[in-house]
Amino acid sequence: MILVIAEQRKGTLNRATWETVAAAQQLSGLTNMPVCVLVAGVNVGPVAKELAAAQVQDVVTVEHPALEPYTPDGFTAALQDAVTQLSASHVLLPHTYQTRDFAPKLAARMDRALLTDVTAIKNASGQIAFVRPMFQGKLTADVVPQGPAPHFVTFQIGAYRVDQAAKDAAPANVRPLSVTIDAAAIREKPEPPFQQAKQAVDLSQAERIVSVGRGIKEQANITLAQQLAEALGAEIAASRPICDAGWLPMERQVGSSGQTVAPKLYLALGISGAIQHLVGMKGSNTVVAINKDADAPIFEIADYGIVGDLFEIVPAIIAAVKA
Amino acid sequence: MKIAVCIKQVPTREWQPRLNDAKTWIREQDAGFEMNEPDAYALEEALRLKEKHGGEVVVCSAGPARVAQVIREALARGADRAIHVEDDGLASADAFVTSQTLAAAMNDETFDLILTGLQSDDQGFAQVGVILAERLGLPHATIIMEVQIVGDGGSERPPSPLRVKRELEGGWFQWVAMPLPAVLTIQSGINQLRYATLKGIMAAKKKEIRKVAPPSLPSGAVPPKQQIVNLYVPEKAKKTQIIGGSAAEAAKELVRRLRDEARVLS
Numbered sequence: 001m002i003l004v005i006a007e008q009r010k011g012t013l014n015r016a017t018w019e020t021v022a023a024a025q026q027l028s029g030l031t032n033m034p035v036c037v038l039v040a041g042v043n044v045g046p047v048a049k050e051l052a053a054a055q056v057q058d059v060v061t062v063e064h065p066a067l068e069p070y071t072p073d074g075f076t077a078a079l080q081d082a083v084t085q086l087s088a089s090h091v092l093l094p095h096t097y098q099t100r101d102f103a104p105k106l107a108a109r110m111d112r113a114l115l116t117d118v119t120a121i122k123n124a125s126g127q128i129a130f131v132r133p134m135f136q137g138k139l140t141a142d143v144v145p146q147g148p149a150p151h152f153v154t155f156q157i158g159a160y161r162v163d164q165a166a167k168d169a170a171p172a173n174v175r176p177l178s179v180t181i182d183a184a185a186i187r188e189k190p191e192p193p194f195q196q197a198k199q200a201v202d203l204s205q206a207e208r209i210v211s212v213g214r215g216i217k218e219q220a221n222i223t224l225a226q227q228l229a230e231a232l233g234a235e236i237a238a239s240r241p242i243c244d245a246g247w248l249p250m251e252r253q254v255g256s257s258g259q260t261v262a263p264k265l266y267l268a269l270g271i272s273g274a275i276q277h278l279v280g281m282k283g284s285n286t287v288v289a290i291n292k293d294a295d296a297p298i299f300e301i302a303d304y305g306i307v308g309d310l311f312e313i314v315p316a317i318i319a320a321v322k323a
Numbered sequence: 324m325k326i327a328v329c330i331k332q333v334p335t336r337e338w339q340p341r342l343n344d345a346k347t348w349i350r351e352q353d354a355g356f357e358m359n360e361p362d363a364y365a366l367e368e369a370l371r372l373k374e375k376h377g378g379e380v381v382v383c384s385a386g387p388a389r390v391a392q393v394i395r396e397a398l399a400r401g402a403d404r405a406i407h408v409e410d411d412g413l414a415s416a417d418a419f420v421t422s423q424t425l426a427a428a429m430n431d432e433t434f435d436l437i438l439t440g441l442q443s444d445d446q447g448f449a450q451v452g453v454i455l456a457e458r459l460g461l462p463h464a465t466i467i468m469e470v471q472i473v474g475d476g477g478s479e480r481p482p483s484p485l486r487v488k489r490e491l492e493g494g495w496f497q498w499v500a501m502p503l504p505a506v507l508t509i510q511s512g513i514n515q516l517r518y519a520t521l522k523g524i525m526a527a528k529k530k531e532i533r534k535v536a537p538p539s540l541p542s543g544a545v546p547p548k549q550q551i552v553n554l555y556v557p558e559k560a561k562k563t564q565i566i567g568g569s570a571a572e573a574a575k576e577l578v579r580r581l582r583d584e585a586r587v588l589s
Contacts, residue, residue, distance in 0.1 A: 072453075072463065097492050100441075101465045104418070104453035113548035114418070116448055129552055135349070136444055138340045142553040147546065187462035189483055191498040193491055208587065214336075232588065244512030257490060257510070265587040272336070275447075286585040288577065289563070295339055297557070304580060305563045306573045316574030321588070323575075 001057070002027055003088035003150070005079065006039040007096055008047045009070075016094035016157050021054050022164035023155050024092050027121050030128060033089060036060060038177075040078055042068040045174075052171040059174045060086070066183040072102040073186040079106050081179040088150045095154040107152045113145035114152040117275070119159040132156075136274045137297035157256070158279055201235070201251045208234035208265040211254055211281070212242050215270015215291060215310055219247045225269055228314050231321045234265070239277045255280035270310050273298030290314070324378035324472070326369045327432065328402065329425055329439035329451065331359040332386055332393040336444075340556070347551050348415050358393040361440025365509040367516050368470060369438050370401045376472055379403040381432065385424045387411045391532065398527035399519035405532040406432075413537065418450035419548040425451070426458035428535045434504055436485070441466050441508040449508075456506035463506040464499050466490045468513050472503075 004024045007014035017037075024035045034057035039048050041063070048061045062082050066074045079102075083091055093099040095117050107114035120131040122142065129142040130153055145151035203209060210229040216222060222242075229236045236252060243253040254261055255277040266284035271277060273289070273296055281287070282301055289302035290310050299305050306313055334340075334354040341350040358366075369380045382397040382405040384390045394405045408428045413421065429437070437459075442449035449465075456463035469488035474480035483500040490510050491497055519527075538544055564580070566573045581588045 097466055097490070100449050101453070101489075104450040105457045105463070107450075108419070108422075108454040108457040114450060115549055116450060124552055127552075133557070134446055134554070135334065135340060136336075136447070137557065139342075139349075139554055140557040141551045141555075144550050144552050146548050146550055187483075187501050188464065189500040191500075193495045193497040195494055196496055240511065246515075251494075256492070258494070260493075265581065265585070286581070286587050287561075288581070293337075294565075295556075299563050299565075300557055300559045301561055302563045303561060303585065304577055305565045306577060307565060308570060308573070312570035313574055316570045317578060319571075320575045320578040 001086060001088050002031070002033050002035045002090045002092060003083065003086055004035065004037045005091060005093045005099070006037055006047065006051055007094055007098055008039060008041055008044060011043060011046055013047045013050055014094065014096065015162055016096060017051070018054075018162040018165045019157070019160040020092050020094045020155050021056065022160040022162075023121060025055065025166055027090060027092070027128070030121065030123055031089075036086065036088075038062060038082060038086075040067050040075065040082070048174045049171070052174050053167045054172065055166040055168040056172050058172050060177045061174060062177050062179055064179060064181050066181040066186060069190045070098060071186050071188040071190060072105050073188060074181055074183075075102045076105045076109055077181045077185070078179045080109055082177055083110070083150055085177060091150050091152045093152070093154045095156050099154050103152055103154055110150070112150055112152060113147055114154070115143055115145055116154045117156045118153050119156050133275050136272065137278070138295070156275070156279070158282065203235055203237055203252065203254065203259045203261045206235040206261065206263050208232050208267075209237050209254070209261060209263045210234045210267045210269065211237040211239065211271060212248065212269050213239040213271030213277075214241050216242065219245070221311070222247050224311070224314050228267070228269075228318055231318045232265070232267070234267070237261070239271050239274070268298050268302070269314065271298050272296045273300065324372060324376045324435050325381070325432070326372060326378060327381050327383050327429060327434040327437045328362070328366045328369045328397070329383045329437065329455070330362040330366065330393055330397055331384065331440070331443045331445070332356045332390045333359045333443055333445040342554055346554050348554065351414060356389060356392065358396055359440055359443045359445075361442060361509060361511050363440075363516055364511050364513050365438040365440050366397050366400060366402065367514045368509055370517070371514060372436070372470060372472065378435070381406060381434070383425055383429055384408070385416070385421050385428075385537070386413045394532055395527055396519060398530045399523040400517060401523060404530055406535060407532055408535045408537050410537045417446075417547050417549045418448040418454055420545045422451045422454035423458055423545040424537045426455055427538045430459065436504060437461070437506045438509055439506070441510055452506050452508035459506070461504050461506050462501045463508070464489055464501065465508045466510045467507045468496065468510050470507065
């Protein structure tokens with residue numbers, strides 16, 4: 001059986017779960033194994049009901065007071081018990097910050113393989129291979145998990161689409177599964193999540209964005225990017241390293257740890273295109289990449305590219321727009 | 324505070340990938356190497372914690388002989404000594420092999436705190452720190468943006484003296500408290516990096532690097548949990564129109580296409 005671990009927080013389903021359901025359905029087609037979805041937490045009934053719309057064998061609810069709030073110790077204990085009881089062959093999860101926190105612990109405790117950040121599943125000469133980026137997206141690998149089942153796999157956000165998940169007219173069976181957790185053994189004491197500061201800049205609404213990466217070289221050169229943004233009527237944004245260095249405020253960061261954007265025009269200046277950045281902007285309508293490295297991964301998703309020195313090209317674009 | 328920092332050596336950002344003949348790994352002889360960036364932030368955090376609370380910082384790395392370069396760099400930035408688990412096979416090791424190898428080498432040291440980067444820029448597993456915690460029987464927290472240690476040790480410390488700020492998605496954060504010892508995976512940007520001084524580079528030459536052999540058969544060797552069957556340059560998702568010519572020509576042509584073809588400029 002292929003087991004999908006759903007992600008929910010306080011009764012709200014993380015939509016990435018549907019992407020993982022789509023991946024599980026593809027794997028089911030390749031292996032002829034049924035799909036089961038598991039949702040763990042407290043009061044997960046409504047979320048389970050929502051998931052029961054999926055074309056899956058059943059939805060399993062795992063309820064325990066020690067699962068709220070989330071802790072890696074609590075989730076590892078509960079899911080080790082559940083995965084063992086269900087004799088899953090594969091355990092599929094979305095590659096979220098939460099699964100990054102507990103999935104390696106769960107796989108290590110069960111001494112089973114974990115493949116992370118997977119973007120596709122394929123049949124490679126008779127064996128199932130999982131496709132994942134490596135070397136910051138410069139290379140792609142087909143990887144086969146080793147050792148006994150279950151094999152754990154996390155899927156990159158956006159690799160499968162929510163609307164790819166097949167649904168059934170009749171809801172799937174929802175059933176509870178009881179697990180044992182020693183609440184006293186949970187070592188992490190989490191406090192409530194908070195937002196650091198109210199986001200003053202909402203890049204998700206911007207029609208055009210000029211985004212800056214490491215290729216800008218130094219803080220003083222940010223002005224050049226700002227002049228281009230002004231000429232294009234665009235908001236300025238950046239990849240993570242630029243905000244880490246304090247050259248632009250964190251609220252202007254695009255990527256998995258920043259904002260997700262989908263403007264009409266996304267112009268990437270000196271951005272190599274690490275996957276953490278691409279997930280935040282690949283929904284953009286038209287992508288322009290300007291980079292000195294013709295092999296930079298950003299060109300894989302760009303509509304228009306100029307290979308060359310941005311310090312020559314950007315002033316020329318400003319002049320061309322104003323002409 | 325006895326603090327360990329696990330550091331990986333990865334190909335440089337400028338490196339152009341070349342594959343081995345079997346197309347299962349890179350041609351290492353063509354690559355230049357540097358310290359994995361998130362690990363550099365973990366090292367910086369360890370040095371700052373030592374400056375605040377005292378103790379020592381021990382660099383731990385699992386990899387072939389070339390890894391000595393980043394170990395020296397870490398010692399030059401201020402780490403006190405190093406443990407190098409040396410084996411050529413560790414260059415392409417998976418997260419299970421790397422973390423179990425490190426765990427075996429670190430087990431006797433009884434560290435108070437173990438830091439590492441949240442993931443590596445080569446294979447990008449984002450697993451080693453968490454598996455290491457599990458193998459050492461320690462609690463952990465991932466993607467950390469701030470580290471606080473409450474109390475001065477001994478009886479003054481509360482039961483959960485470690486308080487860390489986890490980054491969640493979409494601009495959310497969360498504080499988590501836990502007992503020591505513990506393992507933390509550090510997010511890039513948690514601090515501002517320092518660079519080695521000439522004095523630091525000279526001092527590093529006298530610092531101890533303890534070489535350790537990885538666990539071997541038949542007792543302790545760690546079998547891999549994943550195998551790369553094919554490694555390749557990714558297929559392009561979009562057909563990129565590359566615009567050539569001089570900077571002025573290319574810029575003019577780009578603006579024309581953005582106006583007339585893509586219709587995203589007025």
